[in-house]
Amino acid sequence: xxxxxxxxxxxxxxxxxxxxxxxxxxxxxxxxxxxxxxxxxxxxxxxxxxxxxxxxxxxxxxxxxxxxxxxxxxxxxxxxxxxxxxxxxxxxxxxxxxxxxxxxxxxxxxxxxxxxxxxxxxxxxxxxxxxxxxxxxxxxxxxxxxxxxxxxxxxxxxxxxxxxxxxxxxxxxxxxxxxxxxxxxxxxxxxxxxxxxxxxxxxxxxxxxxxxxxxxxxxxxxxxxxxxxxxxxxxxxxxxxxxxxxxxxxxxxxxxxxxxxxxxxxxxxxxxxxxxxxxxxxxxxxxxxxxxxxxxxxxxxxxxxxxxxxxxxxxxxxxxxxxxxxxxxxxxxxxxxxxxxxxxxxxxxxxxxxxxxxxxxxxxxxxxxxxx
Amino acid sequence: xxxxxxxxxxxxxxxxxxxxxxxxxxxxxxxxxxxxxxxxxxxxxxxxxxxxxxxxxxxxxxxxxxxxxxxxxxxxxxxxxxxxxxxxxxxxxxxxxxxxxxxxxxxxxxxxxxxxxxxxxxxxxxxxxxxxxxxxxxxxxxxxxxxxxxxxxxxxxxxxxxxxxxxxxxxxxxxxxxxxxxxxxxxxxxxxxxxxxxxxxxxxxxxxxxxxxxxxxxxxxxxxxxxxxxxxxxxxxxxxxxxxxxxxxxxxxxxxxxxxxxxxxxxxxxxxxxxxxxxxxxxxxxxxxxxxxxxxxxxxxxxxxxxxxxxxxxxxxxxxxxxxxxxxxxxxxxxxxxxx
Amino acid sequence: xxxxxxxxxxxxxxxxxxxxxxxxxxxxxxxxxxxxxxxxxxxxxxxxxxxxxxxxxxxxxxxxxxxxxxxxxxxxxxxxxxxxxxxxxxxxxxxxxxxxxxxxxxxxxxxxxxxxxxxxxxxxxxxxxxxxxxxxxxxxxxxxxxxxxxxxxxxxxxxxxxxxxxxxxxxxxxxxxxxxxxxxxxxxxxxxxxxxxxxxxxxxxxxxxxxxxxxxxxxxxxxxxxxxxxxxxxxxxxxxx
Numbered sequence: 043x044x045x046x047x048x049x050x051x052x053x054x055x056x057x058x059x060x061x062x063x064x065x066x067x068x069x070x071x072x073x074x075x076x077x078x079x080x081x082x083x084x085x086x087x088x089x090x091x092x093x094x095x096x097x098x099x100x101x102x103x104x105x106x107x108x109x110x111x112x113x114x115x116x117x118x119x120x121x122x123x124x125x126x127x128x129x130x131x132x133x134x135x136x137x138x139x140x141x142x143x144x145x146x147x148x149x150x151x152x153x154x155x156x157x158x159x160x161x162x163x164x165x166x167x168x169x170x171x172x173x174x175x176x177x178x179x180x181x182x183x184x185x186x187x188x189x190x191x192x193x194x195x196x197x198x199x200x201x202x203x204x205x206x207x208x209x210x211x212x213x214x215x216x217x218x219x220x221x222x223x224x225x226x227x228x229x230x231x232x233x234x235x236x237x238x239x240x241x242x243x244x245x246x247x248x249x250x251x252x253x254x255x256x257x258x259x260x261x262x263x264x265x266x267x268x269x270x271x272x273x274x275x276x277x278x279x280x281x282x283x284x285x286x287x288x289x290x291x292x293x294x295x296x297x298x299x300x301x302x303x304x305x306x307x308x309x310x311x312x313x314x315x316x317x318x319x320x321x322x323x324x325x326x327x328x329x330x331x332x333x334x335x336x337x338x339x340x341x342x343x344x345x346x347x348x349x350x351x352x353x354x355x356x357x358x359x360x361x362x363x364x365x366x367x368x369x370x371x372x373x374x375x376x377x378x379x380x381x382x383x384x385x386x387x388x389x390x391x392x393x394x395x396x397x398x399x400x401x402x403x404x405x406x407x408x409x410x411x412x413x414x
Numbered sequence: 415x416x417x418x419x420x421x422x423x424x425x426x427x428x429x430x431x432x433x434x435x436x437x438x439x440x441x442x443x444x445x446x447x448x449x450x451x452x453x454x455x456x457x458x459x460x461x462x463x464x465x466x467x468x469x470x471x472x473x474x475x476x477x478x479x480x481x482x483x484x485x486x487x488x489x490x491x492x493x494x495x496x497x498x499x500x501x502x503x504x505x506x507x508x509x510x511x512x513x514x515x516x517x518x519x520x521x522x523x524x525x526x527x528x529x530x531x532x533x534x535x536x537x538x539x540x541x542x543x544x545x546x547x548x549x550x551x552x553x554x555x556x557x558x559x560x561x562x563x564x565x566x567x568x569x570x571x572x573x574x575x576x577x578x579x580x581x582x583x584x585x586x587x588x589x590x591x592x593x594x595x596x597x598x599x600x601x602x603x604x605x606x607x608x609x610x611x612x613x614x615x616x617x618x619x620x621x622x623x624x625x626x627x628x629x630x631x632x633x634x635x636x637x638x639x640x641x642x643x644x645x646x647x648x649x650x651x652x653x654x655x656x657x658x659x660x661x662x663x664x665x666x667x668x669x670x671x672x673x674x675x676x677x678x679x680x681x682x683x684x685x686x687x688x689x690x691x692x693x694x695x696x697x698x699x700x701x702x703x704x705x706x707x708x709x710x711x712x713x714x715x716x717x718x719x720x721x722x723x724x725x726x727x728x729x730x731x732x733x734x735x736x737x738x739x740x741x742x743x744x745x746x747x748x749x750x751x752x753x754x
Numbered sequence: 755x756x757x758x759x760x761x762x763x764x765x766x767x768x769x770x771x772x773x774x775x776x777x778x779x780x781x782x783x784x785x786x787x788x789x790x791x792x793x794x795x796x797x798x799x800x801x802x803x804x805x806x807x808x809x810x811x812x813x814x815x816x817x818x819x820x821x822x823x824x825x826x827x828x829x830x831x832x833x834x835x836x837x838x839x840x841x842x843x844x845x846x847x848x849x850x851x852x853x854x855x856x857x858x859x860x861x862x863x864x865x866x867x868x869x870x871x872x873x874x875x876x877x878x879x880x881x882x883x884x885x886x887x888x889x890x891x892x893x894x895x896x897x898x899x900x901x902x903x904x905x906x907x908x909x910x911x912x913x914x915x916x917x918x919x920x921x922x923x924x925x926x927x928x929x930x931x932x933x934x935x936x937x938x939x940x941x942x943x944x945x946x947x948x949x950x951x952x953x954x955x956x957x958x959x960x961x962x963x964x965x966x967x968x969x970x971x972x973x974x975x976x977x978x979x980x981x982x983x984x985x986x987x988x989x990x991x992x993x994x995x
Contacts, residue, residue, distance in 0.1 A: 126561045176738060183489055183557055183701075187693035188737075194690040195734050202727050324686065331565055384577055390569030397563045398552055632853050636846040643844035646806055647902070648832030648860045 121340030137306025212317020338403030470614020478662015484702020500670025542663025700747025847888030
């Protein structure tokens with residue numbers, strides 16, 4: 043949708059009112075199927091500790107929450123501003139390392155968490171501005187290459203500064219007492235579930251992700267967000283209308299970087315660990331790309347769908363494919379293609395098809411079906 | 415006939431020398447500058463040869479990409495898979511012919527290398543043709559989609575490599591006569607690095623000849639500058655572009671073979687890892703410029719080797735610094751290609 | 755009027771969201787020089803680019819010597835015998851003057867007679883023969899652009915504002931060159947803002963306004979009729995001489 047049509051759509055449609063609409067910044071899902079899926083996902087995530095037992099479902103849910111925030115913040119760049127950055131995991135990693143290093147060095151207190159997060163946020167903001175300013179001098183296409191180079195340098199740096207970052211092994215650390223499994227918020231279980239530090243940690247992640255998502259929704263629906271979309275549609279026209287394109291782009295990069303930093307901090311808190319493979323690696327960058335494109339670029343809701351689908355696939359699809367693979371054993375080559383480790387192959391193919399045929403991803407498809 | 419040249423306005427204008435020597439001097443200047451810091455001349459020679467070898471390999475991988483960009487304004491983020499594919503293609507040859515590599519015969523060893531290179535280039539050329547048709551062609555004109563869809567191609571091809579050759583790293587052995595080093599007094603030069611420099615120089619010379627002495631080369635150079643006018647002269651630039659794309663893929667495959675024997679370990683991600691350097695080189699050299707690509711490759715590789723020796727932790731950061739410095743000096747790269 | 759070489763029928767062209775040509779109808783006769791006049795933005799350059807296939811006509815028909823080229827790709831149109839000299843000249847600055855000419859002669863080496871004729875028209879090119887074309891002055895680049903268009907026998911030359919930005923002395927040289935081309939029997943469609951040059955060269959004239967052909971006729975008639983000039987071009991010959 044062009045910025046202009048977005049503006050006129052907002053003007054002609056009666057603005058939905060009510061609390062839900064205010065919460066979603068009047069940017070409703072606009073598809074019954076999509077609304078239903080979103081409700082299921084959010085309700086499922088909110089109730090995971092009560093719906094499933096064991097640590098695996100809770101870990102999967104926490105990962106989904108973190109990636110919703112991370113992918114949504116990336117969508118602000120890719121979908122709404124039209125910038126392809128490969129440095130998003132760098133900011134994700136800075137958040138993770140900020141919290142991890144602070145907790146490891148300063149002891150397991152909330153003050154450490156706050157210090158670590160604050161330092162990480164400042165560093166991310168500075169780096170985002172620096173990258174923005176460096177790429178000011180060069181053509182837009184260079185931006186992607188430069189972010190790739192900077193991100194890989196950051197990853198190498200993190201693995202080499204092993205005295206601070208733990209190198210390839212990463213850092214394990216203690217959480218503040220309230221987030222440890224032994225902690226009990228209430229003496230009595232609720233609905234048969236003991237509200238321990240793990241559950242609290244989960245809800246910390248859940249609400250942080252929710253807050254980031256709603257804040258991003260507010261941002262893209264603000265006048266600022268409209269300008270970003272106008273720039274994406276036609277940079278020169280936006281410039282001619284008097285918007286300082288570079289300033290807006292840099293601002294979008296900074297906001298996106300800050301959100302990714304918080305997401306990284308949340309992941310580290312949940313895992314009680316941070317290392318190159320959990321937040322910094324290039325393969326996570328690829329995962330983010332897959333999630334945002336398959337979910338639907340420029341919709342934010344696509345981040346919810348994409349992240350949920352991807353993390354579920356990562357955790358459970360492999361089991362299914364394992365079954366299919368052994369079912370096909372005996373046939374040459376085919377079992378290799380549905381081997382559990384090959385799930386990325388199929389997601390990659392889906393990704394390519396999405397870019398060609400469904401530029402709006404799953405969300406775009408559902409919305410189109412609704413209006414057809 | 416009218417003689418137009420007789421008027422004053424015309425004759426006053428004499429051609430200026432336009433050859434831009436400054437960036438060319440950067441490489442020797444850098445090497446000389448590094449000498450006092452390194453101190454020991456024999457270490458300096460070793461590092462310089464290593465840097466040149468690495469630079470030549472990066473040049474092989476980057477040259478095709480920069481031409482493809484220059485010709486069609488296409489940026490292929492999946493170029494790295496051709497490097498990986500080329501590397502893995504050596505297995506096709508090394509599998510049945512491993513004995514040739516162990517044999518104590520320079521002829522057999524070189525024949526093995528030649529076969530590896532041939533098979534790798536044929537495979538990457540074929541995959542390049544498919545890649546161009548299926549992945550790249552539908553997304554002309556949109557950089558955003560190009561980046562996304564070529565990344566998608568990268569994912570799928572890397573996974574296909576996993577499916578065919580397995581996901582764990584595979585060690586490969588260098589042919590016997592390329593192992594070890596030439597020793598001249600204090601100076602030690604690894605044989606394979608010298609071999610890589612020779613291959614790189616041969617390819618660079620070949621490309622320069624092709625670009626400057628043949629009609630196809632003229633077309634490529636003209637097409638990088640103004641593809642529309644090349645069409646208006648009656649040439650089908652699409653066909654030219656496909657050839658360059660395929661040739662660029664094959665060169666990346668060649669680079670992959672050289673890189674594979676250099677590292678002596680194969681991983682599907684090895685191409686993407688080195689792509690970071692390739693992108694830096696392309697940015698430094700100026701998109702679309704083969705000469706800039708050559709100078710940029712040598713520059714980046716030499717800096718990486720010198721800095722890696724003097725301050726190992728700064729090695730990769732040093733390349734970002736080189737890139738930043740070059741961009742501050744010349745925002746369009748060392749040899750910006752004039753364009754529409 | 756002699757045999758028609760190029761015919762446009764109801765040609766519409768859109769560039770992105772903009773509708774530039776609103777049904778262009780005209781016929782270019784074989785032999786002679788037709789001048790395409792009109793204000794800035796009237797659609798002259800778009801007409802040339804549409805003929806050349808650089809922009810696709812959204813509707814209408816373009817016929818070149820009976821052959822429908824409206825949907826043909828640019829290289830095929832060039833091969834049919836149309837040469838194009840764009841307003842930007844589009845010289846390959848990285849290539850030498852010689853290499854520019856070599857590329858333009860698609861079917862092989864330029865034969866020596868033709869080369870002598872070309873270099874006789876534009877002797878400056880001979881002096882810069884092996885130098886990068888980027889070294890040439892604006893006027894010399896224009897000469898090279900035209901030389902490129904006639905490096906091989908072509909049936910129609912489309913030339914977009916060759917005198918733009920040239921010093922008066924160079925404009926006169928350019929007019930001489932076009933006279934020589936006419937004498938050699940070339941068919942030329944020339945976009946020209948300079949009415950002095952246009953009236954000196956044109957056999958036929960087309961005047962465009964707002965994406966349509968507003969007038970078509972003999973140049974001599976337009977030159978002789980100040981009222982018509984005033985109406986079509988908002989100028990008189992005297993004011994521009």
